[in-house]
Amino acid sequence: MTRPGNIPAVQHTESLPQPVTVSIARTVLPGRTRQASAWAHAGQELAREWPGYLGSGWVRSAADSDEWHMLYRFADADLLNDWEQSEERRWWIDSAAGLVEITRVERRTGIEGWFAQPGDVHLAVPETVVPPRWKQMVSIFLPFFPLSLLANFLLHPVTQDWPLVLQVLLATCILTPLMTYIFLPAATRLLGPWLRKRRS
Numbered sequence: 001m002t003r004p005g006n007i008p009a010v011q012h013t014e015s016l017p018q019p020v021t022v023s024i025a026r027t028v029l030p031g032r033t034r035q036a037s038a039w040a041h042a043g044q045e046l047a048r049e050w051p052g053y054l055g056s057g058w059v060r061s062a063a064d065s066d067e068w069h070m071l072y073r074f075a076d077a078d079l080l081n082d083w084e085q086s087e088e089r090r091w092w093i094d095s096a097a098g099l100v101e102i103t104r105v106e107r108r109t110g111i112e113g114w115f116a117q118p119g120d121v122h123l124a125v126p127e128t129v130v131p132p133r134w135k136q137m138v139s140i141f142l143p144f145f146p147l148s149l150l151a152n153f154l155l156h157p158v159t160q161d162w163p164l165v166l167q168v169l170l171a172t173c174i175l176t177p178l179m180t181y182i183f184l185p186a187a188t189r190l191l192g193p194w195l196r197k198r199r200s
Contacts, residue, residue, distance in 0.1 A: 017076035018185050019054060024070045025104040032099050039099055040070060043092050047072055050086070052079025067103065139191050143183035144175075151175055 028036040044056050056072035074080035083089055151171050159167045188195060 019073055019075055020077050020080050021071060021073045021108045022080070023106045024102060026068050026070060026100040027103050028066050028068055028100050029098065036099050039096055046088050046092055047083060050083045052076065135195055139187050139195060140184065143187045144179060147175060147178060147183055
């Protein structure tokens with residue numbers, strides 16, 4: 001089916017699975033820093049063998065801070081849920097009694113966590129998980145350029161006499177949801193091994 005002016009109708013498409021990054025702020029109890037470090041490392045080793053695991057790490061807000069931000073990333077929400085409901089993780093969490101206390105939990109899907117402002121603690125996601133900015137740029141450019149070219153080709157016969165601001169507005173309204181829900185998740189999934197490759 002096409003719309004007037006040969007503009008193709010956007011078909012309903014199910015959302016594709018997206019990677020999920022979980023950030024958990026934990027307060028390490030006084031005098032338990034070394035034990036907490038060993039505990040966090042053990043959790044990484046357990047998660048590393050779990051299906052869908054993409055990376056994990058932790059960072060302190062400051063050298064003398066008792067608050068640790070622990071992050072882990074899985075390929076999609078279902079695989080993340082499998083890990084979070086597993087006996088291995090339950091045993092690991094239970095073993096932290098007297099070491100740490102959870103203060104905050106956040107979840108971020110897709111690549112929204114990659115564009116945090118400088119100084120944001122979420123920038124501390126391990127390098128095996130978060131690509132450098134130039135790779136982020138490439139992963140956005142690759143789907144956006146052909147999609148933008150196609151949109152302009154299809155819309156031009158209809159909008160060529162419109163004011164420029166309305167032409168841009170219409171194209172933006174069409175391209176933004178397509179990029180957000182279809183093309184960008186597909187591109188990041190296809191480029192996943194390259195995006196997550198450890199930096200030299």
